[in-house]
Amino acid sequence: MRGLLYSNGKLQYRSDLPKPVPQSGESLIRVLKAGICRTDLEITRGYMDFSGVPGHEFVGVVEQSPNPAMVGSRVVGEINCGCNACAICKGGLQTHCADRTVLGIKGRDGAFAEYLAMPEANLHGVPDGMADEEAVFVEPVSAAYRIVEQVVVRGASVLVLGDGKLGLLIAQTLDIMGAGVTLCGRHRNKLAILDGTTINAVLEGELKKGKQYDVVVDATGVPAGAAKGMALTRPRGSLILKTTTAEKREIDLNLAVINEISVVGSRCGSFVHGMAIMETGKLKVRNMIDSEFPIEEGLRAFEAAGKPGAMKILLSF
Numbered sequence: 347m348r349g350l351l352y353s354n355g356k357l358q359y360r361s362d363l364p365k366p367v368p369q370s371g372e373s374l375i376r377v378l379k380a381g382i383c384r385t386d387l388e389i390t391r392g393y394m395d396f397s398g399v400p401g402h403e404f405v406g407v408v409e410q411s412p413n414p415a416m417v418g419s420r421v422v423g424e425i426n427c428g429c430n431a432c433a434i435c436k437g438g439l440q441t442h443c444a445d446r447t448v449l450g451i452k453g454r455d456g457a458f459a460e461y462l463a464m465p466e467a468n469l470h471g472v473p474d475g476m477a478d479e480e481a482v483f484v485e486p487v488s489a490a491y492r493i494v495e496q497v498v499v500r501g502a503s504v505l506v507l508g509d510g511k512l513g514l515l516i517a518q519t520l521d522i523m524g525a526g527v528t529l530c531g532r533h534r535n536k537l538a539i540l541d542g543t544t545i546n547a548v549l550e551g552e553l554k555k556g557k558q559y560d561v562v563v564d565a566t567g568v569p570a571g572a573a574k575g576m577a578l579t580r581p582r583g584s585l586i587l588k589t590t591t592a593e594k595r596e597i598d599l600n601l602a603v604i605n606e607i608s609v610v611g612s613r614c615g616s617f618v619h620g621m622a623i624m625e626t627g628k629l630k631v632r633n634m635i636d637s638e639f640p641i642e643e644g645l646r647a648f649e650a651a652g653k654p655g656a657m658k659i660l661l662s663f
């Protein structure tokens with residue numbers, strides 16, 4: 347099959363990849379569209395020591411499944427696949443199973459190929475009214491919604507650092523959920539995506555001097571974001587960390603002690619919630635798409651996704 351393969355530090359387009367063989371409990375999915383996210387770029391810089399087919403944001407059609415009712419359905423999939431045997435999995439925390447595989451990130455081939463296999467239990471049907479271009483955003487929107495599951499956002503003053511794709515989705519999601527949101531970024535054109543919302547979108551330097559926020563979210567994608575966020579969090583406020591980088595980070599934790607700041611790591615959220623937010627129709631995702639490339643031009647797509655200021659790049663099959 348056609349797809350992208352990352353191995354020995356190199357990303358290549360291949361037309362001879364083996365079609366995945368679904369294991370017990372798994373479905374085989376034909377990928378329709380997939381989104382390139384910052385994590386994929388980090389993977390090609392060595393993050394997670396991954397090798398295989400990257401890609402975890404996708405929408406596809408089920409071709410084979412242990413649940414015959416699923417065959418032919420358009421689906422998205424939760425990317426963490428627990429072992430289902432350990433105490434953590436039995437407690438319902440598959441996303442934190444030590445032996446988990448993660449689609450296109452850890453121990454499991456991902457969505458930048460014609461087919462992928464994943465547990466049937468991870469799949470969610472996509473409503474008919476939701477276009478493929480929108481459905482690929484369910485994964486990052488669910489990750490944005492994870493914050494709502496972790497801290498009280500309704501009525502809180504929230505500062506989101508970073509106007510990348512995730513930052514824009516987080517700002518919109520928390521706004522919909524009743525927070526007073528400021529988003530601080532570096533690109534006028536990206537801030538403009540939030541025009542017409544109640545989000546206060548500002549450039550660095552336009553932030554109110556000395557103001558601190560109940561909740562600060564680091565979605566900068568750069569190592570320095572966490573320390574910057576810490577300084578902007580009010581005493582007893584919460585600093586949410588969304589950035590992952592291949593590079594290790596240093597941060598002075600004295601401020602966390604002195605100001606009694608809760609530092610909260612935040613990763614994947616429930617697709618049920620992500621889908622529900624998408625279905626409100628209030629989230630602007632289509633204008634975050636820069637361009638779409640056929641899988642044969644996957645390397646060019648990665649190049650485009652890596653350009654400074656790039657927005658969402660989609661692959662189609």
Ligand SMILES: [Zn+2]
Pocket residue numbers: 383384385386402403486
């Ligand atoms: Zn992602």
Ligand SMILES: [Zn+2]
Pocket residue numbers: 428429430431432433434435436440443444445446
């Ligand atoms: Zn487990």
